Amino acid sequence: MRIGVLCSGGDSPGMNAAIRGAVLRGVDVHGFEMIGFIDGWRGFHEGEFVQLDRPAVRGISPLGGVFLGTSRVPPFGTIPTDEEMREFREKMAEYGIDGFMLIGGNGTQTVSKILSDHGIQVVGLPKTIDNDLCGTDYTFGFDTAVSVASEAIDRLRTTGESHSRCMVLEVMGRDAGWIALHAGMAGGAQLTLIPEFPESIDQVCDWVMSVRDRGRSSLVVVAEGFTFSDTGETVTREGVDEMGRPRLGGIAEVIAPIIESRTGIETRATVLGHVQRGGSPTAFDRVLATRTGIAAADAALAGKWGNMAGLRGDRIELVPFAEAVGKLKTVPEERYAEVRLNFG
Numbered sequence: 001m002r003i004g005v006l007c008s009g010g011d012s013p014g015m016n017a018a019i020r021g022a023v024l025r026g027v028d029v030h031g032f033e034m035i036g037f038i039d040g041w042r043g044f045h046e047g048e049f050v051q052l053d054r055p056a057v058r059g060i061s062p063l064g065g066v067f068l069g070t071s072r073v074p075p076f077g078t079i080p081t082d083e084e085m086r087e088f089r090e091k092m093a094e095y096g097i098d099g100f101m102l103i104g105g106n107g108t109q110t111v112s113k114i115l116s117d118h119g120i121q122v123v124g125l126p127k128t129i130d131n132d133l134c135g136t137d138y139t140f141g142f143d144t145a146v147s148v149a150s151e152a153i154d155r156l157r158t159t160g161e162s163h164s165r166c167m168v169l170e171v172m173g174r175d176a177g178w179i180a181l182h183a184g185m186a187g188g189a190q191l192t193l194i195p196e197f198p199e200s201i202d203q204v205c206d207w208v209m210s211v212r213d214r215g216r217s218s219l220v221v222v223a224e225g226f227t228f229s230d231t232g233e234t235v236t237r238e239g240v241d242e243m244g245r246p247r248l249g250g251i252a253e254v255i256a257p258i259i260e261s262r263t264g265i266e267t268r269a270t271v272l273g274h275v276q277r278g279g280s281p282t283a284f285d286r287v288l289a290t291r292t293g294i295a296a297a298d299a300a301l302a303g304k305w306g307n308m309a310g311l312r313g314d315r316i317e318l319v320p321f322a323e324a325v326g327k328l329k330t331v332p333e334e335r336y337a338e339v340r341l342n343f344g
């Protein structure tokens, strides 16, 4: 069997470890041939790929990013035409591949499902720092992002306390508040604002004042997709991504001056940005990613295509793509209630 591996969407710490796990199991144990397309579907379209074997994956588990590269280049239009599918199959035949291992988040696994529905053999490896993918408890990359964000909170707290300032930290996550929720809880933030639960400007400022009244300086964590209940507007940067979606980011720079002008407390904004996506994966993410790769290779051997290797408790289990895509995994109310109790 010959398998094509590729990554799609934003990179996520642990991608290298996942490829290594899949290759060591797939090539060395199951006797597969494996190739890795460079920069996701771009490499598939343009015939740019590398052989994946033991030497190719040597020593890569601790490395951030992904050595194959990733992109948001689409495999075909949103709903592939018969002509596009015919061309797709021709390409597969040209490369001699029988199936795919697709490493990606909700967007990528949506593509996995579309391909599966057209009879293409695909197994999915869930990744995303956002942790917003259904069918898995955690995605690799998330723990690393949370660790970086927690460290940023600890650092902002000391300078904030020294100057009696309110510090606002913006983290990623798109329409899900998981990174903010976990980092905020780990770092003991006085306020954690997430997209799932809009709050009003007055309420946010009341909380900041009450923190000051008890002699502390507020550390506010805000997820990039948060909106005030009063305005309901998502803050975006200029430009769109490859899918035409607005680029999120900048809410901290909107909130900070509002807090400062309404409360009179000097306030500073920090946008953590891609720092939380770069660098070496945590041990948790390396282990999760490696196990995901191993499970994906075993699924291919067993012919269990059409599934994603998701984490359920402490086991990696195969989850049909239909259970993973179509909706986002967002923060449920009871998890928000746990942190909201401590606001202010």
Ligand SMILES: Nc1ncnc2c1ncn2[C@@H]1O[C@H](COP(=O)(O)OP(=O)(O)O)[C@@H](O)[C@H]1O
Pocket (backbone or CB within 6 Å): 008, 009, 010, 071, 072, 073, 074, 075, 077, 078, 079, 104, 105, 106, 107, 108, 109, 110, 111, 127, 128, 242, 243
């Ligand atoms: N609904 C969709 N239909 C078809 N292709 C999609 C869809 N959503 C995403 N994609 C493709 O998958 C790529 C990766 O999706 P994206 O959401 O950016 O990352 P992730 O897979 O990490 O969530 C997109 O650039 C696009 O090519």
Ligand SMILES: O=P(O)(O)OC[C@H]1O[C@](O)(COP(=O)(O)O)[C@@H](O)[C@@H]1O
Pocket (backbone or CB within 6 Å): 009, 010, 011, 105, 106, 107, 127, 128, 129, 130, 172, 173, 174, 224, 241, 248, 277
């Ligand atoms: O790298 P870009 O294009 O700036 O994308 C930023 C987005 O990618 C992410 O880091 C990860 O999202 P995906 O895993 O869905 O690609 C989001 O948290 C963020 O909004």
Ligand SMILES: [Mg+2]
Pocket (backbone or CB within 6 Å): 009, 105, 106, 107, 128, 130
């Ligand atoms: Mg995503």
